[in-house]
Amino acid sequence: MPGMQPVNETDIEWDDYEGVEGEFKQKQLGGTAGSEQLGCSLYELPAGCQPWSYHYHAANEEALYVLSGTGTLRLGSETYELQEGDYVPCPTDESGAHCVVNDSDSTLRYLAVSTMREPDVTVHPDIGKVGVYVGAPPGSDDDRAISEFYDHASGAESEEP
Numbered sequence: 001m002p003g004m005q006p007v008n009e010t011d012i013e014w015d016d017y018e019g020v021e022g023e024f025k026q027k028q029l030g031g032t033a034g035s036e037q038l039g040c041s042l043y044e045l046p047a048g049c050q051p052w053s054y055h056y057h058a059a060n061e062e063a064l065y066v067l068s069g070t071g072t073l074r075l076g077s078e079t080y081e082l083q084e085g086d087y088v089p090c091p092t093d094e095s096g097a098h099c100v101v102n103d104s105d106s107t108l109r110y111l112a113v114s115t116m117r118e119p120d121v122t123v124h125p126d127i128g129k130v131g132v133y134v135g136a137p138p139g140s141d142d143d144r145a146i147s148e149f150y151d152h153a154s155g156a157e158s159e160e161p
Contacts, residue, residue, distance in 0.1 A: 004034040009042055021101075022049035029111075031141060039114045039139040045071070045102040053127050054099035059120040060137055062090040062112060064100065069108035074099045082108070097125065114139060119146075128152045 012032055014025040023046070030040035045051060054074055064073075066086040073080045073088060076095045082088075090096035102108040120138055122131035131149050136142035 007033045014044070017051065019045075019049055019051035020053050022046060024049050024051045028139070028141070030113075030116075031139075035116075037116050039112075039116045039137070041112050041139060042067075043108075043110050043112060045069075045100070045108040045110075047102055047105050047107070049108075050099065050101045052099065053124045053129075054097055055122045055124045055131075056090065056094060056097035057092055057114075057120055057122050057138070059092060059117040060115045061092050062096070062098070062114040064088040064090070064098075065111045065113070067109040067111065069102065069106055069110075070104045071100055071102040071108045074101075082110075094123075094125075097123070112139075116140060123152070125152075 012027045025044040027042040071082045073082050075098050090098045116137045118137040119134040134146040135144035
């Protein structure tokens with residue numbers, strides 16, 4: 001496939017984001033290497049950080065792989081301690097709802113891998129929101145026709161968490 005090439009994460013600049021709790025860093029490895037149907041991002045969470053609210057995707061399966069550090073994972077109705085070497089599948093339904101929190105005193109680094117299907121809807125049950133992505137899936141830098149968060153019950157547009 002044209003454009004496909006090995007990339008080294010040290011050659012990619014970090015993108016900084018404001019999370020639900022604290023700031024975190026992300027590098028998009030998959031897109032940088034030319035991947036079109038499989039996304040892969042490296043996340044670095046400082047102590048106390050929670051990047052995303054508890055959520056699941058309707059169209060995109062995700063998986064997490066912990067490279068270093070420890071934290072807590074809420075997955076479906078269970079809570080787990082995360083540590084280096086843990087692999088976590090997150091299916092495209094409520095059983096795959098997940099949230100990572102770095103509740104340790106050191107940095108947590110993990111890979112998030114996902115299919116790159118669009119359109120996609122993310123459901124955030126704890127906060128009563130849904131995210132709608134049309135034109136490019138979550139995790140893509142491509143332009144989208146729709147990329148909005150809405151109140152789940154009323155359909156009224158709201159700010160992204």
